[in-house]
Amino acid sequence: MSDSMDKTEFEKILERKIAEEEARKKGDETPDGIPEEVPQNAEEADAPDAVSSPAQPAADSEVDLCQNALDQMTRERDALLDQLLRARADFDNYRKRSLRDMDQLRETASANLIRALLPVLDNFERALAHADSGNPLAEGVVMIQKQLLDVLSAEGLKPVEAKGAHFDPHYHEALAMTPADCAPGIVLEEYERGYLLKEQLLRPAKVIVSCEIAAESSQKDEAASEQINDETAFSESEGNHD
Numbered sequence: 001m002s003d004s005m006d007k008t009e010f011e012k013i014l015e016r017k018i019a020e021e022e023a024r025k026k027g028d029e030t031p032d033g034i035p036e037e038v039p040q041n042a043e044e045a046d047a048p049d050a051v052s053s054p055a056q057p058a059a060d061s062e063v064d065l066c067q068n069a070l071d072q073m074t075r076e077r078d079a080l081l082d083q084l085l086r087a088r089a090d091f092d093n094y095r096k097r098s099l100r101d102m103d104q105l106r107e108t109a110s111a112n113l114i115r116a117l118l119p120v121l122d123n124f125e126r127a128l129a130h131a132d133s134g135n136p137l138a139e140g141v142v143m144i145q146k147q148l149l150d151v152l153s154a155e156g157l158k159p160v161e162a163k164g165a166h167f168d169p170h171y172h173e174a175l176a177m178t179p180a181d182c183a184p185g186i187v188l189e190e191y192e193r194g195y196l197l198k199e200q201l202l203r204p205a206k207v208i209v210s211c212e213i214a215a216e217s218s219q220k221d222e223a224a225s226e227q228i229n230d231e232t233a234f235s236e237s238e239g240n241h242d
Contacts, residue, residue: 124148
């Protein structure tokens with residue numbers, strides 16, 4: 001191969017520039033002995049210099065580095081977003097739980113206070129039961145009792161239906177059973193009033209409940225027959241001693 005084929009493109013361009021410079025100095029159009037290099041085709045003329053080809057792998061490596069950095073930042077963003085959503089959900093659950101605990105605490109405190117005031121209501125009822133109807137002092141006590149009941153009713157307090165109602169073990173506490181002409185299991189008397197607080201039993205009503213008359217009569221007959229038998233046995237024993 002000739003020397004011109006062994007030379008690099010850069011050396012060829014450099015020699016051509018030097019020759020052109022010398023030709024301008026001498027006034028010649030083309031220096032003798034130096035052939036003018038003509039590109040074989042348009043692609044060779046437009047092709048980049050050989051010195052610029054190593055820049056392509058460097059550009060590819062920078063793109064890869066940028067893509068890796070972008071992927072890492074995307075993963076970090078997704079992780080932080082997940083943590084944010086979890087923290088928001090935990091805070092929302094904590095807020096709801098705190099509100100529920102506060103409501104329960106408020107209801108418990110209200111129930112304890114009203115339960116402590118129930119004996120006061122009982123004393124009002126006992127005092128008014130023995131007071132004269134035309135007594136001005138009794139009328140003032142009635143007004144105070146009504147005012148107190150209105151305040152407690154606003155908090156959800158209401159009495160348990162007792163007298164004349166069927167006995168319900170969920171709301172009534174039976175103190176005794178008495179024979180009556182009515183059906184068994186009817187509340188005859190209310191010894192102590194029961195109360196509900198927002199549909200929740202605060203105190204059961206202490207009542208006296210009716211029972212069957214026949215059962216009471218049979219018990220008395222059995223007791224009388226037992227007494228007669230005892231007296232007969234005692235008389236026979238006395239006669240034997242005589």
